[in-house]
Amino acid sequence: MHTYHSPLDLVRERSPERPVALVRPGAVALAARWFQKTFKGDVFYALKANPSPWVIETLAKNGVNAFDVASMPEIELVATHAPGARMAFMHPVKNRSAISAAYFDHGIRTFAFDTEDELAKILDATGAAKDLNLIVRLAVDTEGASYPLAGKFGVGPAEAPSLLLSARRATQDLMGVSFHVGSQCMRPTAYQAAMAQASRSLVRAGVFADVVDVGGGFPSVYPGMVPPSLGFYMDAIDRGFAEMMVHETTELWCEPGRALVAECSSVLTRVELRKGDALYLNDGSYGSLFDASHSRWPFPVKLVRDGEPSDAALKPFRFYGPTCDSLDHMPGPFWLPDDIGEGDYVEIGMMGAYGVAMTTRFNGYGDLDAAIVKDAPMASMYGLAPASIPTPRTETGTVVKLSRARGKKRRRR
Numbered sequence: 001m002h003t004y005h006s007p008l009d010l011v012r013e014r015s016p017e018r019p020v021a022l023v024r025p026g027a028v029a030l031a032a033r034w035f036q037k038t039f040k041g042d043v044f045y046a047l048k049a050n051p052s053p054w055v056i057e058t059l060a061k062n063g064v065n066a067f068d069v070a071s072m073p074e075i076e077l078v079a080t081h082a083p084g085a086r087m088a089f090m091h092p093v094k095n096r097s098a099i100s101a102a103y104f105d106h107g108i109r110t111f112a113f114d115t116e117d118e119l120a121k122i123l124d125a126t127g128a129a130k131d132l133n134l135i136v137r138l139a140v141d142t143e144g145a146s147y148p149l150a151g152k153f154g155v156g157p158a159e160a161p162s163l164l165l166s167a168r169r170a171t172q173d174l175m176g177v178s179f180h181v182g183s184q185c186m187r188p189t190a191y192q193a194a195m196a197q198a199s200r201s202l203v204r205a206g207v208f209a210d211v212v213d214v215g216g217g218f219p220s221v222y223p224g225m226v227p228p229s230l231g232f233y234m235d236a237i238d239r240g241f242a243e244m245m246v247h248e249t250t251e252l253w254c255e256p257g258r259a260l261v262a263e264c265s266s267v268l269t270r271v272e273l274r275k276g277d278a279l280y281l282n283d284g285s286y287g288s289l290f291d292a293s294h295s296r297w298p299f300p301v302k303l304v305r306d307g308e309p310s311d312a313a314l315k316p317f318r319f320y321g322p323t324c325d326s327l328d329h330m331p332g333p334f335w336l337p338d339d340i341g342e343g344d345y346v347e348i349g350m351m352g353a354y355g356v357a358m359t360t361r362f363n364g365y366g367d368l369d370a371a372i373v374k375d376a377p378m379a380s381m382y383g384l385a386p387a388s389i390p391t392p393r394t395e396t397g398t399v400v401k402l403s404r405a406r407g408k409k410r411r412r413r
């Protein structure tokens with residue numbers, strides 16, 4: 001990857017025809033070191049947030065050398081780019097041959113599940129292995145989350161005790177619990193509440209957990225969505241852990257995705273046409289702007305223009321992507337100078353999580369180039385950016401309600 005001082009230098013030198021992922025490896029390194037130092041347990045990076053090889057390599061080099069994976073291709077990516085790294089197969093519904101390959105070919109011992117049937121499948125596919133770390137995925141309240149994940153995965157409080165008991169009996173190694181409070185969790189206390197819920201299920205089952213995995217959900221900062229600083233999340237987890245019925249040797253794990261990578265990448269797009277307040281860009285909802293479209297995620301934007309900087313007033317714009325599908329629409333509003341037009345470039349910030357990871361080749365678009373840039377991300381949870389989006393020092397933060405596109409259920413994470 002070529003290195004440029006800034007996105008503007010890249011535009012001056014290359015006038016890129018295709019969208020470019022602007023990559024800031026230092027931001028990943030800093031986030032990795034912060035989690036490694038501050039979280040009082042093991043940090044597994046949730047690969048789906050951004051599976052780029054350079055991300056895997058940078059994380060591993062900076063102390064986050066454990067990965068939460070969900071499929072064979074993800075396992076192979078980690079095996080290639082962080083050889084020897086620890087992996088946990090945390091998808092609660094797995095294919096039988098993937099479980100076998102994970103166990104026998106990649107040495108993976110940690111598997112999550114939320115039903116007796118999946119537990120039976122894991123035992124069967126590993127030849128009734130006795131050295132498994134079995135993690136029961138619990139359903140918990142996801143009130144504080146901007147992107148709730150409840151519904152698809154997790155065993156509810158009524159069935160949890162018997163599944164915990166089955167897990168305890170099935171392994172001589174570690175038995176644990178995990179949950180996911182929902183992505184971009186705006187409330188640190190959500191973790192404490194989920195841990196209390198997990199503790200009640202463990203007590204009712206009459207078993208001790210060897211692992212308490214608090215999952216992902218740690219936030220980044222976006223316009224209108226400014227979370228409390230991450231230290232408050234660590235404090236809430238410490239309190240929650242102290243209040244749980246666990247033994248001295250119980251391990252604490254977490255699986256951050258977004259918080260480790262949101263800042264590390266932005267996307268440079270070009271305006272191909274302007275129609276009033278609509279800008280037609282060369283990247284869109286089938287490219288890296290899935291969340292800007294389907295979840296109306298409020299990404300920050302910046303005009304990048306070779307020539308005189310604009311002094312026009314800011315105005316709200318909508319974006320259309322390059323494909324012929326009318327769903328390829330990002331409603332925004334995105335605030336940009338009123339004199340923007342064809343040939344201008346727009347940098348869309350804070351795209352490191354669930355941006356590049358979502359691209360398709362639909363309609364012949366979606367291929368991104370990549371380049372390293374040396375300037376700061378548009379916002380930062382780790383003190384990298386000038387305080388353009390202020391981070392409050394309270395435990396509440398600022399929350400904006402995201403409207404959902406056409407009643408579409410939020411499905412992924």
Ligand SMILES: *Cc1c(COP(=O)(O)O)cnc(C)c1O
Binds near residue numbers: 180182255258413
């Ligand atoms: C997606 C996912 C994560 C990461 O979630 P973030 O909100 O990006 O931190 C962690 N664990 C599991 C099981 C996931 O599916």
